[in-house]
Amino acid sequence: MNDVASNLERLKSIKLESYTYTIEKAKIRELAIAIGDQRDSYINGEALPPTFAAVVEYWGGQSSASALLGLDVARVLHGEQEYEYLGEMNPGDEITVNAIIEDVYSKAAMTFIVMKKEFINQHNELVLISRATIIEKH
Amino acid sequence: MNIGYQFETLQKDEITHTQIVRYAGASGDFNPIHTVVPFAQKAGMDDVIAHGLMVMGFIGQAIGDWVPVKDLAKFGVRFKAITKPGEKINVTGSILDETEDRWICEAKASNEIGEVKVQAKFEVRKK
Numbered sequence: 411m412n413d414v415a416s417n418l419e420r421l422k423s424i425k426l427e428s429y430t431y432t433i434e435k436a437k438i439r440e441l442a443i444a445i446g447d448q449r450d451s452y453i454n455g456e457a458l459p460p461t462f463a464a465v466v467e468y469w470g471g472q473s474s475a476s477a478l479l480g481l482d483v484a485r486v487l488h489g490e491q492e493y494e495y496l497g498e499m500n501p502g503d504e505i506t507v508n509a510i511i512e513d514v515y516s517k518a519a520m521t522f523i524v525m526k527k528e529f530i531n532q533h534n535e536l537v538l539i540s541r542a543t544i545i546e547k548h
Numbered sequence: 549m550n551i552g553y554q555f556e557t558l559q560k561d562e563i564t565h566t567q568i569v570r571y572a573g574a575s576g577d578f579n580p581i582h583t584v585v586p587f588a589q590k591a592g593m594d595d596v597i598a599h600g601l602m603v604m605g606f607i608g609q610a611i612g613d614w615v616p617v618k619d620l621a622k623f624g625v626r627f628k629a630i631t632k633p634g635e636k637i638n639v640t641g642s643i644l645d646e647t648e649d650r651w652i653c654e655a656k657a658s659n660e661i662g663e664v665k666v667q668a669k670f671e672v673r674k675k
Contacts, residue, residue, distance in 0.1 A: 437574070444567065444574040445602060446560065447609035460608035460623050464601045468576030483579065484591060488600050492624030541624075 414521070414548065418514050421523055426478060426509040431470030433458070435501045441465055455501050463493055463540050466505050467527065479511075479523060481546050489522070490543035497537035504532040512541070521546040549651060555641040558610040562636050563598055571602040595634075600627040603637060603666045607655050610639035615672045621650060622671040628664050635659045641668075649674050 435455025442452035442459055451457035468474075476483040499505065506529075513524040522545055529538035565585075572583050577599055580587040588596045604625050611620060631637065641655035655668040 440570075440574040441605070444570040445605035445609055446567070447605065447612065449612065457617065459605065460611060460617055460620055461601060461605045464575045464577070472576075474577070474579060483581075488627055490624065490626050491601065491604060492622070494622050495620055498618075 414516050417521065418516060421479060421514045421521070422511060424479060424511055426511070426525075428506055428508045429470045429472075430504055430506045431466045433462075433466070433499060433501050433503045433505065437465050437469070438462065438501065458499055460493065460495075462499070463529065463538055466507060466529065467540065470505070470507055471509075475523075475525060475542065475544050479544065481544070485547045487545040487547070488542065489545040490541075492541045494539040494541075495537075496539065497531070497535050499529070499531070499537050503537075505537070506530045519548045521548065549643060551643050551645060553643045555610070555614040555643075555653075555655075558606070558613060558639040560606050560609075560637045560639070563631065563633050565596065565633050568596060568598050568602070568633065571599050571605075575599065575601060577601065595632050598631040598633070598635075600625075600631075600666065603627075603631055603657050604668070606637055607639050607641075607657050607666060607668045610641060610655060611670060614641060615651075619673045619675075620670060621673050623668065624670070625666050625668045627666055631659070631665045637665065646674075 438455040439453050476486045507527050509527045512526040515522050525542045527540040531537050569583055572578050582599050637657050639657050643651050643653050645652040651672040653670050656664050657666040658664050
C-alpha cells in the first residue's frame with residue numbers, strides 16, 4: 411500500500427470522542443460582538459447567530475480537527491462548512507456532539523476529509539448537523 | 549420574495565487584528581495562523597489570515613438582515629480565498645430557486661476589488 415492509500419485507511423478508522431457543551435448567553439454575545447453582528451437578540455443572548463455551532467465545536471471539543479486527525483496544521487485548509495438546522499438551540503441547552511469521519515478521498519494531490527457532527531440536545535433531539543470538509547495538501 | 553430577488557448588500561467595516569483576536573476567543577479557534585504575526589510570517593505569509601468561519605459569520609449576519617434566522621434550514625459555504633486584516637468585505641445575495649416549502653438562495657463575501665472569499669448557499673423555510 412502506498413503512503414496516500416495507507417493514510418486514507420488510517421483516517422477512515424479514526425473514532426472521535428463525543429463531548430457536551432452548555433450554551434451560555436455570554437458566549438452568544440461574545441461571538442456576536444466578534445463578528446460585528448450586534449442585533450439585540452444576540453447581545454441579550456436570547457437567540458443564536460447561524461454560525462454559533464463553531465463555538466460548540468471548538469470550546470466543547472477543545473481540539474482542532476488537525477490534532478484529532480493527526481494532520482500537519484501547516485498543510486491543512488478548511489475547504490467547506492455546512493450547517494443543517496433541524497431544531498431549536500437555546501441558552502442553557504446541553505448539546506452533546508457526536509462526530510464521525512463520513513468520507514475520506516484523495517484528489518489532485520490533496521486528501522479530503524468530511525467530518526459530520528450531530529448536535530443532540532438534553533431532550534435527545536437532533537437539532538443540528540455540521541459537516542466540515544478538511545483538505546490536507548500532500 | 550421571488551426568484552431572482554437581490555438582497556441588500558451588507559458592507560462590513562475593515563477587518564482588524566483585534567477583531568480576529570476577538571473571534572479567536574469567541575469561537576475557541578486559537579490556530580496561531582490567525583492571531584500570531586511571527587507564526588504567519590514563518591509560514592511564508594506577510595500577515596495573519598482571518599478565520600474562514602468569521603467571514604462565514606459575516607454572511608450569517610447578512611442572512612439575519614435578509615430573513616428571520618429561525619427560518620434558516622441549511623447554510624453551507626465553500627472557502628475560496630484567504631482574507632487578511634485591512635480588507636473590507638461586502639456580502640451580496642439573491643434567491644436562485646424555490647421548492648414547495650423552501651427558498652434556495654446564494655450569497656458571496658467579496659473584498660473591495662471583487663475577489664470572492666466565501667461562497668454560500670442557503671435554504672429558507674417558507675412560512
